[in-house]
Amino acid sequence: MSGYKIEAIAGAQRTYLGEGPHWNAQKNEILYVDIFGKAVHRYVPSTGENAKVTVDAGPVSLVVPVEGQPNKYLITVERDVQVMEWDGVSAKPTSLKRLYTVDDHCKTNRINDGKCDASGRLWAGTMGYEPAPGQLDPKKGTLYSFGLDGSVVKHADQIDIANGLAWTSDNSIFYYIDSFSYRVDAFDFDITSGVLSNRRTAFDFKANGVDGIPDGMTIDANGNLWVAVFAGKKVVHIDPKAGKKIGQLDFPTTNITSVTFGGPNLDILYATCAEHFLSKEDLASQSTAGSLFQVTNVGARGLAAGFNYKGPV
Numbered sequence: 480m481s482g483y484k485i486e487a488i489a490g491a492q493r494t495y496l497g498e499g500p501h502w503n504a505q506k507n508e509i510l511y512v513d514i515f516g517k518a519v520h521r522y523v524p525s526t527g528e529n530a531k532v533t534v535d536a537g538p539v540s541l542v543v544p545v546e547g548q549p550n551k552y553l554i555t556v557e558r559d560v561q562v563m564e565w566d567g568v569s570a571k572p573t574s575l576k577r578l579y580t581v582d583d584h585c586k587t588n589r590i591n592d593g594k595c596d597a598s599g600r601l602w603a604g605t606m607g608y609e610p611a612p613g614q615l616d617p618k619k620g621t622l623y624s625f626g627l628d629g630s631v632v633k634h635a636d637q638i639d640i641a642n643g644l645a646w647t648s649d650n651s652i653f654y655y656i657d658s659f660s661y662r663v664d665a666f667d668f669d670i671t672s673g674v675l676s677n678r679r680t681a682f683d684f685k686a687n688g689v690d691g692i693p694d695g696m697t698i699d700a701n702g703n704l705w706v707a708v709f710a711g712k713k714v715v716h717i718d719p720k721a722g723k724k725i726g727q728l729d730f731p732t733t734n735i736t737s738v739t740f741g742g743p744n745l746d747i748l749y750a751t752c753a754e755h756f757l758s759k760e761d762l763a764s765q766s767t768a769g770s771l772f773q774v775t776n777v778g779a780r781g782l783a784a785g786f787n788y789k790g791p792v
């Protein structure tokens with residue numbers, strides 16, 4: 480893949496563990512979190528406006544706007560799903576309200592990656608305690624959905640690190656990453672009922688000789704996947720139908736965590752990354768660690784902007 484250009488966005492606030500980028504088309508802004516920075520960030524590319532709101536209660540792993548309520552956002556804090564009221568400027572939320580708590584059976588778990596499907600249903604998964612690279616409390620994660628009717632449904636368990644999620648344009652397939660499987664899996668998906676079935680492998684990192692840990696993910700208008708590779712210094716472009724890698728974006732820092740398309744034409748790929756788990760040497764030599772990146776001229780456009788949450792708040 481040639482001709483692409485990667486830039487660390489100087490005007491966007493940096494993070495310790497940047498994650499969960501969401502293109503909010505209603506406000507032409509990108510939202511992203513700093514998990515262990517316990518914060519939500521917003522950045523408006525057209526004006527350079529940016530802001531950060533800190534939630535002291537615990538790690539914040541995702542942010543999704545609430546449909547029709549411009550100052551309300553769904554966030555996850557530790558094992559809670561909460562609705563945050565925020566004016567988009569202040570350093571502290573106007574209000575926080577807990578909606579759901581998951582994994583009471585394992586209180587050292589936390590919610591990790593998640594996003595909404597096209598119906599506005601939230602999907603999010605959990606992971607065990609991970610004090611250091613390779614020291615994860617294994618197979619403790621569960622994938623949940625939070626429905627428009629207020630239902631909380633378990634879809635899969637025995638997950639190591641609940642990560643990337645993406646749906647096809649016709650919502651017939653859900654792609655999913657449990658990081659330490661080193662795979663992208665595919666499920667048949669029924670968006671009306673929210674039911675997943677027929678889990679199979681769409682792309683196997685090890686079988687295809689791709690090193691690193693698959694992390695966050697997005698899908699482009701051609702139905703191909705873009706997967707951030709933690710400890711891999713890259714984003715890989717994958718054709719999930721063929722189970723083949725079809726491209727790669729090489730970054731100047733090691734721990735790329737997630738990606739989303741954004742911009743008015745959905746032709747800019749935004750990537751989050753982390754200082755988290757970087758070696759001392761890498762931290763000293765990688766000045767862009769923790770940046771929000773934009774990648775232009777990748778040769779594809781996003782399938783859609785981020786979907787808002789449409790459930791009860």
Ligand SMILES: O=C(O)[C@H](O)[C@@H](O)[C@H](O)[C@H](O)CO
Binds near residue numbers: 640
């Ligand atoms: O960003 C995430 O999704 C996790 O929260 C990170 O912690 C890494 O994926 C994990 O640490 C890799 O080992």
Ligand SMILES: [Zn+2]
Binds near residue numbers: 498642694695736
């Ligand atoms: Zn992740």
